Amino acid sequence: xxxxxxxxxxxxxxxxxxxxxxxxxxxxxxxxxxxxxxxxxxxxxxxxxxxxxxxxxxxxxxxxxxxxxxxxxxxxxxxxxxxxxxxxxxxxxxxxxxxxxxxxxxxxxxxxxxxxxxxxxxxxxxxxxxxxxxxxxxxxxxxxxxxxxxxxxxxxxxxxxxxxxxxxxxxxxxxxxxxxxxxxxxxxxxxxxxxxxxxxxxxxxxxxxxxxxxxxxxxxxxxxxxxxxxxxxxxxxxxxxxxxxxxxxxxxxxxxxxxxxxxxxxxxxxxxxxxxxxxxxxxxxxxxxxxxxxxxxxxxxxxxxxxxxxxxxxxxxxxxxxxxxxxxxxxxxxxxxxxxxxxxxxxxxxxxxxxxxxxxxx
Numbered sequence: 001x002x003x004x005x006x007x008x009x010x011x012x013x014x015x016x017x018x019x020x021x022x023x024x025x026x027x028x029x030x031x032x033x034x035x036x037x038x039x040x041x042x043x044x045x046x047x048x049x050x051x052x053x054x055x056x057x058x059x060x061x062x063x064x065x066x067x068x069x070x071x072x073x074x075x076x077x078x079x080x081x082x083x084x085x086x087x088x089x090x091x092x093x094x095x096x097x098x099x100x101x102x103x104x105x106x107x108x109x110x111x112x113x114x115x116x117x118x119x120x121x122x123x124x125x126x127x128x129x130x131x132x133x134x135x136x137x138x139x140x141x142x143x144x145x146x147x148x149x150x151x152x153x154x155x156x157x158x159x160x161x162x163x164x165x166x167x168x169x170x171x172x173x174x175x176x177x178x179x180x181x182x183x184x185x186x187x188x189x190x191x192x193x194x195x196x197x198x199x200x201x202x203x204x205x206x207x208x209x210x211x212x213x214x215x216x217x218x219x220x221x222x223x224x225x226x227x228x229x230x231x232x233x234x235x236x237x238x239x240x241x242x243x244x245x246x247x248x249x250x251x252x253x254x255x256x257x258x259x260x261x262x263x264x265x266x267x268x269x270x271x272x273x274x275x276x277x278x279x280x281x282x283x284x285x286x287x288x289x290x291x292x293x294x295x296x297x298x299x300x301x302x303x304x305x306x307x308x309x310x311x312x313x314x315x316x317x318x319x320x321x322x323x324x325x326x327x328x329x330x331x332x333x334x335x336x337x338x339x340x341x342x343x344x345x346x347x348x349x350x351x352x353x354x355x356x357x358x359x360x361x362x
Contacts, residue, residue, distance in 0.1 A: 001152055001184050002028055002046060007055035009041050009208070016041040018208040019055065026185060027176050030195035030202040038208040039188040040080065043154050049079055060151055074101060076153035076183075077146030080160060082137060085143035086130025088122055090140045091128065093149050101148035108147075113285045119173060137165040142173060143350045148184070153177065153185040159194060168190075170199045214226075226273040227257060227301040228284055239293035240269045246287040247273060252280065257301075272301060 002024035009017040017038045031047055033039050034359060046059050052355045057064045059071045078215020079298060084093065098108035116125045119139040124132070129140060145153050158174065159167040175198055177183050189195055195202050195216070202219055204211040212219075232239040240256075247254045257270040281298070314340035 001053065002057070002059050002186065003312075004042075005055055007042075007045065007046060007057050008052045008053045009038070009050070015017065016208050020208065020210055021055075022203055022210055022213050024203065025201065026184045026186045027200040028175065028187065028198060030199035031186055031205070032190065032192060032195055032202060033063055033188075033205040033211075034190060036080065037205050039205065040156055041208075042205075043077070043156055043186075043188065046154065047072055047075065072249040073148075074151050076150040078141045078145040078153065078155040078158055080156040080188075084129045084132075084137055086138060087128050089126050089128055090116060090143070091125045091131075093140065094144050097144040098147040103148055111147050111149070112143075115147045119143045119144070120169075134161040135163075135169070138162065138170060142170075146177065147242055148179075149181075150183060152184045152186065155185060157188055157190075159189065159191065167194065171275075223308045224275050225301040226284065226298055228273055228288075228298050229269050229296040230271075230288060231296060232267065233293050236291055236293050237241075239291065240271060242291050243284070243287055243293065246273060246291060247271075247284065250283050250287065252276070252283060269296070275300075285360075 003022075004022050004346070007017055007020040008015070020038070020042070031039050031042070036172065045052050045057060046064055048064050048071050051065065060074055061075075062071050064071060075088070094116060095108050096109055099105065103111060113122070113125075116122050119142050121136060121139050124136065129137065132140070138161070142155070142158065146291040147153070155174065159170050162170060171194055174185055174187060177184055187195075187199070196219070199216050201215050204214045230239045230243055234243050244254050244256075254272040255272050259271050273280065275281075284298060285295070298329065
C-alpha cells in the first residue's frame with residue numbers, strides 16, 4: 001500500500017524526516033511518534049501535498065512526486081485540526097467533498113447518506129456543524145474521508161479532543177472501516193494503548209527516523225511475569241503488601257507494577273511475579289487463599305509499545321533487600337512505562353518553541 005525509500009524532508013532549522021524507509025501492507029497500521037516526530041509531515045508527502053527533499057515514496061503503486069492528484073482520488077484523508085465550516089450541514093459538506101472526489105451528483109448524495117449512517121450521524125446530518133460536539137466533528141471528518149470509497153485512508157490523530165467513551169467509539173469505527181469495507185487504514189496517534197487495541201501493525205518513528213516496524217503481536221508478546229491484582233479485606237487491610245511478603249517467603253521474585261501501557265500509574269494492588277515454572281501459578285493461588293484476600297486477576301504480563309520510549313537515563317532504583325529487584329542476581333526493575341515517551345514529548349515541544357513555531361514537523 002505504501003513504500004518509502006530513504007525519504008527525507010528538511011526545513012531550514014529542522015529535519016522532519018531523515019532517510020525514512022518503510023513498507024506498509026494492507027490492514028490497519030498505526031504510525032506512532034512523539035509530537036514533532038514527523039508523522040504529519042509524512043502524511044502530507046504521501047498525499048503529494050508537500051515535496052520530499054530527497055528519497056522516494058509510492059502510495060498504491062503511484063509516485064507521490066508526479067502522481068499526487070491520482071493518489072488523492074484513491075485515498076481518503078482525515079486531518080488533525082478542525083477545518084469544518086460552521087454554517088454548513090454535515091450532508092452539504094460531505095456531498096461537496098464527494099463531488100470534489102469525482103462522484104456525480106446522485107451518487108454523491110447516496111454515498112453521503114450511507115457514510116453518515118455508518119459513522120453514526122444520520123439523525124444529525126442536516127444540522128449546521130457549528131453546533132456539533134468535538135466527537136461529532138471528528139465523525140464528519142471521517143465520513144468525508146470515506147465517502148468516495150477509497151482504497152486507503154490516512155487518519156491524523158482521529159481521537160484528539162475526545163473523552164474516553166468517544167475515543168473507544170472512534171476506534172471501533174476505524175477498525176470497522178477495514179473489517180466491514182476492506183479499506184486499509186494508516187492512523188497516527190501518540191496514545192500508545194489505542195494503537196495496541198486497534199492496529200494490526202505499528203510503525204514507530206522518532207526524530208524523523210524509523211525506530212521499529214512490527215506487527216502488534218510482536219510488540220505485545222508475552223513476558224516472563226505474571227500480573228497479579230488483589231483486593232484488601234477487613235482482616236487484611238494491606239492485601240498487596242501481605243501477598244508480596246508471602247510470595248517472597250515462598251522464594252518468588254515479586255515487585256510492584258508501576259505503570260500502565262499509556263504511562264499512567266496503576267493500582268497499588270498490582271504485583272509482577274516472575275514465572276519460574278507452572279508451579280508459580282499454584283504458589284500465587286495458594287498464597288492468596290491463605291491470606292483470605294480477593295484475587296481480581298492473574299494473567300501473563302505482555303510487553304507494551306510504550307516500553308520502546310522508556311527513559312534510559314533514569315536513575316537506577318535504590319538497593320533493596322536480597323532477592324528483590326535492584327540487587328545483584330535479581331531481575332531488573334521493570335521500567336516506568338511511558339516515562340521516556342513523556343520526556344520526548346517535552347523535548348519536541350521545546351524544540352518547536354525554539355524554532356518559533358513556524359514548522360509543523362509532527
